[in-house]
Amino acid sequence: MTRDEFDIEEALTRAAGWIRAADSLVIAAGAGMGVDSGLPDFRGPEGFWRAYPALGKAGIGFSDIANPAAFYQHPERAWGFYGHRLNLYRHTIPHAGYQVLLEWARTMEKGYQVFTSNVDGHFHKAGFDPQYIHECHGSIHHLQCISPCSEHLWSADEFEPEVAVEQCRLRNHIPRCRYCNNIARPNILMFGDGDWIETRTHTQYINQERWLEKIRRPVVIEIGAGTAIPSVRYFSQRMQREYQAKLIRVNPAEYFSLTKSFASIPEGACTVLQQLNKKLINVQ
Numbered sequence: 001m002t003r004d005e006f007d008i009e010e011a012l013t014r015a016a017g018w019i020r021a022a023d024s025l026v027i028a029a030g031a032g033m034g035v036d037s038g039l040p041d042f043r044g045p046e047g048f049w050r051a052y053p054a055l056g057k058a059g060i061g062f063s064d065i066a067n068p069a070a071f072y073q074h075p076e077r078a079w080g081f082y083g084h085r086l087n088l089y090r091h092t093i094p095h096a097g098y099q100v101l102l103e104w105a106r107t108m109e110k111g112y113q114v115f116t117s118n119v120d121g122h123f124h125k126a127g128f129d130p131q132y133i134h135e136c137h138g139s140i141h142h143l144q145c146i147s148p149c150s151e152h153l154w155s156a157d158e159f160e161p162e163v164a165v166e167q168c169r170l171r172n173h174i175p176r177c178r179y180c181n182n183i184a185r186p187n188i189l190m191f192g193d194g195d196w197i198e199t200r201t202h203t204q205y206i207n208q209e210r211w212l213e214k215i216r217r218p219v220v221i222e223i224g225a226g227t228a229i230p231s232v233r234y235f236s237q238r239m240q241r242e243y244q245a246k247l248i249r250v251n252p253a254e255y256f257s258l259t260k261s262f263a264s265i266p267e268g269a270c271t272v273l274q275q276l277n278k279k280l281i282n283v284q
Contacts, residue, residue, distance in 0.1 A: 011263045012272075015221075016279040018246040018263070022219035024110035026239060027101055030117050030232040032224015032251060036095040036270035037122065039088065052081065054168035063191045071146050071185050079170040082186050083161025086140050089120040097273035098126035101221070104280075105132075110215045113208050117231045119188050132211075134204040136231050142187040144197045145177035151199050153187050154178055218245040223269045226254050 019025070035041050040051035042062055049056025055065060064070065070078035105112035105128070114123050114133045119140045123133050142153045162171040175184040189196045220239045225232035239245040240262070249264045250272045265272050 008265060008267065011265045012275055012279055015248040015263045015265065016276055018219045018248065019104060019221075019276065019280060021217060022246070023108060023217040024215040024219075025101075025105050025108045025112040026218050026220040026245065027105070027112065027114045027123075028116070028220055028222040028225060028232045028236045028239075029114065029123075030223070030225030030229075032226070033097075033116070033269050034092075034118060034120060034122060035224065036097065036268055037092050039092060039120065052084075052168055054166060055081070066188075067191045068146070068185065068193050068195055071183055075174050075183055076170045077168055078185075079161065079174055080163050080165075080168040082140065082188075083163045083170050084165060084168070085120075086156065086159075086161055086186075087163065089122070089140060092120075092122075094122040094126040095270045097223075097270040098122065098128075100273040100277045102127055103277075111211070113211055115208065115232065115235050117225070117229065119186070131207060134208045135201060136189075136205075136235075138186070138188040138196065138198075138201055140186045140188055142200065143175060143184045144187045145180060146183040146185045146195070148195055148197055149177060149180040149182065151197055152179055153197060153200055156186070212243065215243065218243050219248065220245045221248045221250065223250045223273075225249075225251065 031041065040047070042048040042051065045056075045061055048062045052065075055061075065078060065081045070081075112132055114128055116123060116133070116135055117137045119135065119137055121139055121141045124130055141156050143156050143159070144153050156175075159175045160172075163169070164171050176182065177184050187197060187200065189198075218239065220236050222232060222236040225236070227233060236247055236249070240247050247262045249262070250267065250269055251264070252266050252268050267275075
């Protein structure tokens with residue numbers, strides 16, 4: 001089914017009904033969630049190199065720089081990339097759709113949970129309770145030792161990266177491990193990553209699993225989650241399979257047709273969330 005063949009009004013009506021009937025809200029968010037906030041979309045090498053032309057010039061792809069090996073081979077460049085992202089995430093304001101979701105979440109009888117592959121910390125920034133967020137790939141706002149000398153993590157708040165964007169290179173001092181003075185890196189699950197410290201994320205996972213045992217009528221709203229890195233898609237499908245959740249998929253590119261427990265809306269995150277909110281308000 002092509003995008004033009006979708007009955008978006010029908011999908012919105014169906015989705016709004018599911019939200020009204022739910023006792024709990026599960027937000028499953030991928031990289032597309034941040035696009036309406038102005039964050040870059042790395043879909044394909046061209047999109048990535050458009051955001052980081054210096055890496056494109058050197059023929060360095062996303063999986064090459066988002067890799068622990070990059071911190072050993074060229075730490076100034078690796079931190080040029082991650083330092084730029086850290087600054088971008090700190091200074092970008094989450095779009096209005098986050099507040100729509102937060103309003104829905106606060107009305108749910110059994111509460112809410114967020115499952116996200118995004119490392120930007122924008123659910124925290126938008127006011128979601130940290131104890132209800134599971135960041136399955138970690139967070140750029142926490143640091144760890146490059147070759148873990150311990151399981152300790154610490155906040156990145158004190159690190160203020162100065163980045164030469166044209167060269168994708170860190171200008172100031174590389175952050176160091178608080179415990180052994182080795183190079184520090186973001187606490188993010190990277191490609192080919194055997195050194196990621198998952199203790200923080202595992203605690204989030206346990207909290208989420210305990211909450212899932214208590215819900216009865218969940219609705220999942222999956223936003224901007226693709227198939228290239230399918231962590232969020234797998235989670236949504238698990239929610240359907242194990243918890244009989246209704247699934248609302250919001251994605252302008254990778255979508256599927258309607259079924260009895262699945263509504264797909266091929267538009268951007270902020271637009272769809274605001275359209276759904278209007279439907280919910282008009283019924284009340």
